[in-house]
Amino acid sequence: MSLAVKLIRDDSQFMVSSPCVDVCEVEDGVCVACNRTLADIATWASMTEAERRERMRELDG
Template identity: 50%
Template sequence: MPEAVASPCVNICRMEDGLCAGCLRTIDEIARWASSGDEDKRLILAAVAQRRIRRDPDADPACNCSD
């Protein structure tokens, strides 16, 4: 059985310009995370990776670290 998709939360929970300052998820993505299936969670993580790249083109899109 595949491992569950881990939350990108880094416990810096503060909304700035519509995104969490810590994990770069929208409030909608955060709210639906617990009830989402793995496929939806992977889509959310892909969106987060794209936001991370737009914010810092040199960032590692797979990094789940805070600034």
């Protein structure tokens, strides 16, 4: 599954990469749309851009 990169604005008005496709449905602790775990989602905003891009590569692989 190939995940598109979505750029969203965070509270500081910077663009943040995200695999979110606005279809939030969680099964067994994992979003069925973007494959992120609840832990990924909870910590996403505090991750560095490099960490987010690395995690998106892992999700895409």
